[in-house]
Amino acid sequence: MPTRDQFHHAVERLLELDPGSLKGDELLESFDWDSMAVVMFIAMADKNYDIAVSPSNVRDAKSLADLFAILSK
Amino acid sequence: MARTRFNNATIAGLACTFPENEVSTESLAMSLGVNAGRLVSITGIENRRVAPPYICASDLCADAAERLLASLGWKKDSIEALIFVSQTPDYILPATACTLQHRLGLSKECASFDVNQGCSGYIYGLWLASSLVETGLQRVLLLVGDTSNRISSEEDKSVAFLFGDSGSATALERRPATSHFVLGTDGGGAENLIIKAGQCRQRPNCVNCLRTEVESGKRSPTELFMDGSEVMAFTLREVPPLFEQLLGYAGLQRSQLDAIVMHQANKFLIENLARKIEMPMEYIPLSLQEFGNTSCASIPVTISACLREAVSAKSLTLALLGFGVGWSWSACTLSLDSISAPEIAFLK
Numbered sequence: 001m002p003t004r005d006q007f008h009h010a011v012e013r014l015l016e017l018d019p020g021s022l023k024g025d026e027l028l029e030s031f032d033w034d035s036m037a038v039v040m041f042i043a044m045a046d047k048n049y050d051i052a053v054s055p056s057n058v059r060d061a062k063s064l065a066d067l068f069a070i071l072s073k
Numbered sequence: 074m075a076r077t078r079f080n081n082a083t084i085a086g087l088a089c090t091f092p093e094n095e096v097s098t099e100s101l102a103m104s105l106g107v108n109a110g111r112l113v114s115i116t117g118i119e120n121r122r123v124a125p126p127y128i129c130a131s132d133l134c135a136d137a138a139e140r141l142l143a144s145l146g147w148k149k150d151s152i153e154a155l156i157f158v159s160q161t162p163d164y165i166l167p168a169t170a171c172t173l174q175h176r177l178g179l180s181k182e183c184a185s186f187d188v189n190q191g192c193s194g195y196i197y198g199l200w201l202a203s204s205l206v207e208t209g210l211q212r213v214l215l216l217v218g219d220t221s222n223r224i225s226s227e228e229d230k231s232v233a234f235l236f237g238d239s240g241s242a243t244a245l246e247r248r249p250a251t252s253h254f255v256l257g258t259d260g261g262g263a264e265n266l267i268i269k270a271g272q273c274r275q276r277p278n279c280v281n282c283l284r285t286e287v288e289s290g291k292r293s294p295t296e297l298f299m300d301g302s303e304v305m306a307f308t309l310r311e312v313p314p315l316f317e318q319l320l321g322y323a324g325l326q327r328s329q330l331d332a333i334v335m336h337q338a339n340k341f342l343i344e345n346l347a348r349k350i351e352m353p354m355e356y357i358p359l360s361l362q363e364f365g366n367t368s369c370a371s372i373p374v375t376i377s378a379c380l381r382e383a384v385s386a387k388s389l390t391l392a393l394l395g396f397g398v399g400w401s402w403s404a405c406t407l408s409l410d411s412i413s414a415p416e417i418a419f420l421k
Binding site: 042055 | 305
């Protein structure tokens, strides 16, 4: 399971955001968060943390904190 | 798990035909207001061949078959079985294989039947054809193709950029050769890649043929629905163990494979699979840049597009991996040894 900082760095890379720009309370709708981003998040969870996340949980996530919670389960 | 070893069935030749009409990701992305650069970097698909309304998968397969039989010098009455694998047949009935038997001028003593499979379909077809050869037939013709764009909404961003249309022909004959197959199914995933209406469960009517607004654009129930996130999760879950089972069953090491030809789902998914099965991308040829995801034909298309010269000149040991709609998966190891492989052709 990643730390919150590791998770933020991973999502920043995924969404091509500036390093250190994520704080943790952002809503996903404020990013370019679409079906492709969902697919990439599933692959990132598998690659970085060896976690098989539920696609429906990722699709239902509204915020960065929701995504972190998915990886923390 | 269905596992089978064959000792007396081999591929003698393979050919592919595409529609001439080419559609670039960039041009379609512009019309749908999508970032083409991001799309291409993820899917790897720059161009696709899209069949006009008058060309069916059977037409593409028939062209490939004619050229392949001529290249092999096989008499048409020597074909004892014809298998047509497709999810875009000409009709609900009769089986398209029956019309292809007549059209190709094959013998009336030729057994002909259709198989409804998509992404895993080529290996399913090889498995069936090899079974027929192993149990007594001398020559079998396997025709595998789809015109997936015919059943996808060009206004649905989840599928509009993915599929290429194509047809293939593979000739199998009775000759000493070893191949190993592993196949499996999880129909619990059927809802994730499906056309819900248009057949017998829900007949087409004036309502379900109309496109309505969906999250990814516009689509009707008679057109393809795909949940890409479920496809990714399924593939990462099922295909790596499938590959391990195949290697174990065939008694092969990774270093003994010359190439792994995967179903060409999209580049991002294939790169992740390569990571999971611990094979460098140099061993995994890609045809999707120019031809897109060609559904059940993507494996023969990739062999034709990327390995044609090699398989024509020498022996290659290959692992083939198919996975997707169903959920259905299939894998095999085999050798292609100086086979007849006519150049790719395009149909107007």
